Amino acid sequence: MKLLTFLFLLLSGCILTHSRLSLEYAGMALDLWFRNMIPSLLPFMIISGIMIRLKLTDKAAMLIYPAVMPVYRVRKNVCYAMLIGFLCGFPMGARVVGDLYTRQMITKREAEYLLSFCNNIGPVYFCSFALPLLERQLVFPYLFGMYGIPLLYGLALRFTLFRDVPAPQHRHSAALVSCEEDCTMPRNEQDRSESLGKRLLAETDDAIHSAVWGILSLGGYMILYNLLNLIPHILLGRPMKLLSPLLEITGGLKFVGNSQPLYSLLALSFGGLCCIAQTYSCIGESGLSIGRYIQHKLMLTALNCLFYFCWFQMLPASFLR
Numbered sequence: 001m002k003l004l005t006f007l008f009l010l011l012s013g014c015i016l017t018h019s020r021l022s023l024e025y026a027g028m029a030l031d032l033w034f035r036n037m038i039p040s041l042l043p044f045m046i047i048s049g050i051m052i053r054l055k056l057t058d059k060a061a062m063l064i065y066p067a068v069m070p071v072y073r074v075r076k077n078v079c080y081a082m083l084i085g086f087l088c089g090f091p092m093g094a095r096v097v098g099d100l101y102t103r104q105m106i107t108k109r110e111a112e113y114l115l116s117f118c119n120n121i122g123p124v125y126f127c128s129f130a131l132p133l134l135e136r137q138l139v140f141p142y143l144f145g146m147y148g149i150p151l152l153y154g155l156a157l158r159f160t161l162f163r164d165v166p167a168p169q170h171r172h173s174a175a176l177v178s179c180e181e182d183c184t185m186p187r188n189e190q191d192r193s194e195s196l197g198k199r200l201l202a203e204t205d206d207a208i209h210s211a212v213w214g215i216l217s218l219g220g221y222m223i224l225y226n227l228l229n230l231i232p233h234i235l236l237g238r239p240m241k242l243l244s245p246l247l248e249i250t251g252g253l254k255f256v257g258n259s260q261p262l263y264s265l266l267a268l269s270f271g272g273l274c275c276i277a278q279t280y281s282c283i284g285e286s287g288l289s290i291g292r293y294i295q296h297k298l299m300l301t302a303l304n305c306l307f308y309f310c311w312f313q314m315l316p317a318s319f320l321r
Helices: 002-017 019-053 057-063 065-072 076-088 092-102 108-115 123-134 140-158 171-183 189-227 230-236 249-256 261-270 272-286 290-314
Strands: none
Touching: 002 019, 002 230, 019 057, 019 076, 019 092, 019 123, 019 189, 019 230, 019 249, 057 065, 057 076, 065 076, 065 140, 076 092, 076 108, 076 140, 092 108, 092 272, 108 140, 108 272, 108 290, 123 140, 123 249, 123 261, 140 261, 140 290, 189 249, 189 272, 249 261, 249 272, 261 272, 261 290, 272 290
């Protein structure tokens, strides 16, 4: 605690003594948050929040459930979290897992399993921001490194560390639950319609408030961890470019540019301290372990490193093109 106290006092002093430089760091984080994060994440946060609250996730999971279930042997709500985690990207993976778990729609073991491989940088962000910034021409090898490896890692964990995760229930059980839910609905069609309308409005309002709070929190974390770059910048007289992606990945990538592509790709796999803090904010109230999440991110980063090493050994002419 003394170290943290010293760190934040030092950061406060740096902000006061170098206000112009701190304004640049904070402004860059705020600009990235406003231009990139809000448009790409907020709509998905709202829509996913509504679907979870209305318990529509099992229906949405049917988009990939027939293909995923025979391989991963997971239930529909788990499948939904996988879909959102890989398509929408960080921190939607952790947020959806946290919401599903706190609402008792998945078990703790299922939540821990999902956190081990489903909370990664989103493909839209990766293809439209990261790869153009790194000036890479190839696409498939980087997509495999960013998403194929986590999928294979999740498959390996499913039949080893998480082999106790419950498999899908039989169809007649699901039909029984559906029947029970239907039986609890109002019998009168008008009452049913009014009840559904009120519930939809209430759940939509709750989902919007939760999503706005979440996106504001995301912006706060981005500003804080970008400002931490002030300390080495002031002490050394220049920014530590290689440290920046480990603090906050988006601003850090802009600092590094295309000068260290392999380092940037590995940093993207890890996510940085800001991503870890945001993940904790999404799952903190659920009681899920952030320590285990960090262990899995380190393992995925190591596997990514191994992938790039094998690529270099087998196809050196195309390496990092």
